[in-house]
Amino acid sequence: MDGHQRDLYLYERLNAKVLGVSMDDVTTNKYFAQSLWLEFPLISNTLAWMGKAYGAYSDKPPFGPDGSLLTFSRLTVVIDQKGIVRYVKKGSPNNQEILELLLKLGKEFRGK
Amino acid sequence: MKRKIRAGFTPGLASALVLTGLFLGGCATLGLEKPKSALTPTDRGTVIYKDEYEFKRPAADWLLLKNLEGGDFELGFMKIEKGPFPTQSTFIYDDQPFGSSPDLETRAKQYCTRFLFNSGVLPDIKEQLNIHLWGQPAIAIYLEGENPNRDEKAKSLVYLVKKGDRIISFALTQWRPMKGTHDQAAFIQFEAFVQSFKFLKKSFYENFEDRLNKLGP
Numbered sequence: 001m002d003g004h005q006r007d008l009y010l011y012e013r014l015n016a017k018v019l020g021v022s023m024d025d026v027t028t029n030k031y032f033a034q035s036l037w038l039e040f041p042l043i044s045n046t047l048a049w050m051g052k053a054y055g056a057y058s059d060k061p062p063f064g065p066d067g068s069l070l071t072f073s074r075l076t077v078v079i080d081q082k083g084i085v086r087y088v089k090k091g092s093p094n095n096q097e098i099l100e101l102l103l104k105l106g107k108e109f110r111g112k
Numbered sequence: 113m114k115r116k117i118r119a120g121f122t123p124g125l126a127s128a129l130v131l132t133g134l135f136l137g138g139c140a141t142l143g144l145e146k147p148k149s150a151l152t153p154t155d156r157g158t159v160i161y162k163d164e165y166e167f168k169r170p171a172a173d174w175l176l177l178k179n180l181e182g183g184d185f186e187l188g189f190m191k192i193e194k195g196p197f198p199t200q201s202t203f204i205y206d207d208q209p210f211g212s213s214p215d216l217e218t219r220a221k222q223y224c225t226r227f228l229f230n231s232g233v234l235p236d237i238k239e240q241l242n243i244h245l246w247g248q249p250a251i252a253i254y255l256e257g258e259n260p261n262r263d264e265k266a267k268s269l270v271y272l273v274k275k276g277d278r279i280i281s282f283a284l285t286q287w288r289p290m291k292g293t294h295d296q297a298a299f300i301q302f303e304a305f306v307q308s309f310k311f312l313k314k315s316f317y318e319n320f321e322d323r324l325n326k327l328g329p
Contacts, residue, residue, distance in 0.1 A: 002208075002210065002211065002212050003208065005212035006208065006212040006278070008212075009214075009277065010317075010320065010321075010324065013324055014324070035225075036212075037211070037212060037213065037218075037222055096316050096320075099320055103320070103323060103324065103327070106327060107327065110327070110328075
């Protein structure tokens with residue numbers, strides 16, 4: 001999250017918006033965002049449908065067979081302005097790779 | 113994003129390494145080249161690392177730290193202190209220090225809430241100074257902290273330096289037993305490293321901004 005916040009000025013220049021998604025409730029996300037000084041929105045997706053839709057959740061239900069709460073795994077998704085998913089990567093985000101892709105998409109959309 | 117320094121060892125890996133050793137032993141007679149050192153000495157009394165950075169290397173008993181799979185720093189050195197208590201001094205250069213603000217004062221505040229947070233030490237800021245480093249605005253932060261559970265204490269010096277639109281950092285931490293004393297030797301080595309540090313290439317972000325400027329509004 002720090003990395004995205006550090007690169008926010010570049011994302012803005014590339015007309016890209018960052019949204020964080022977690023299964024935590026709004027209050028938890030609010031304090032999390034404050035602790036990291038985040039300026040982009042965090043979506044509280046407690047019912048996990050977004051995580052499931054984008055693959056951060058595999059095909060598992062929100063609760064394990066023993067009743068334990070399952071959480072999202074780290075996943076970065078880039079969606080272009082037509083709503084097409086252009087990038088999906090598990091694990092810690094690779095900001096340089098994401099910026100390169102956004103630059104490429106920026107060129108594509110400007111026809112350069 | 114967490115970066116890892118690997119130091120683990122497993123029996124399976126050990127056997128694989130022994131086998132590899134045997135194979136490589138066989139290759140030695142075929143003229144296998146010795147791996148090239150990561151640090152290339154210059155005639156200016158400095159070394160060059162990855163063709164990107166030039167600096168004065170600390171004494172030979174400081175070991176070069178390298179990242180595997182990315183890490184919390186770009187490069188660093190570590191010195192293990194001999195004695196009955198496991199102590200060490202470490203210093204690093206990090207191109208993406210904790211926090212996100214491009215403002216030095218705010219970044220210092222952000223940085224200090226995270227610095228050494230995995231070690232169980234909550235360091236106190238003893239002094240914070242606005243300075244210039246290689247002509248660039250910078251902040252020097254002197255910190256000290258203790259971890260009574262592990263019977264150790266830490267003394268650190270952090271430099272946050274403005275570099276274009278971003279901020280980079282240099283940090284030294286010296287670990288000692290609670291009853292031990294800190295010494296200045298590590299700080300002298302660190303100071304020479306920082307003062308001599310030069311960037312030989314534009315960073316990814318500097319190059320990226322150039323390309324972004326060419327793209328236009």
